Amino acid sequence: MTNYDRKEQLKKIHQSRKASTALKVDEAIKRLIKSKDSINFNSVAKEAGLSKATLYNNQELRHRIESLRLQQISTPSEKQMKRNMDDNNKDALIESLKRKVKKLENENKELREQVKFAYAEVYKKI
Numbered sequence: 001m002t003n004y005d006r007k008e009q010l011k012k013i014h015q016s017r018k019a020s021t022a023l024k025v026d027e028a029i030k031r032l033i034k035s036k037d038s039i040n041f042n043s044v045a046k047e048a049g050l051s052k053a054t055l056y057n058n059q060e061l062r063h064r065i066e067s068l069r070l071q072q073i074s075t076p077s078e079k080q081m082k083r084n085m086d087d088n089n090k091d092a093l094i095e096s097l098k099r100k101v102k103k104l105e106n107e108n109k110e111l112r113e114q115v116k117f118a119y120a121e122v123y124k125k126i
Helices: 006-034 041-048 052-057 059-074 078-083 087-125
Strands: none
Touching (some): 052 059
């Protein structure tokens, strides 16, 4: 019979599970970043199909998720940027839209005049 070392076998199993868990977390984080979802323990655990306790207990994964979460918090999202738009930007946007409306109204007026002349031409031919 061959010598069977139970401790070595358990170490190999533990290492393979740890690698599998790390791979699942990496893929989950990539998907969350791609879909622009928030990265936190709940979302990563749900996306990876793992428990939150696994993420909290593994120090490497825990630090990675915490650092990514802090990065997301520090960079403003599109919603936050819209909220932070100050009065000058709003005024400039309003003026731009007013000019655009005025231009479209003038164009509409010219087209109505052209339609009147076209109807007059058709009426004369009848």
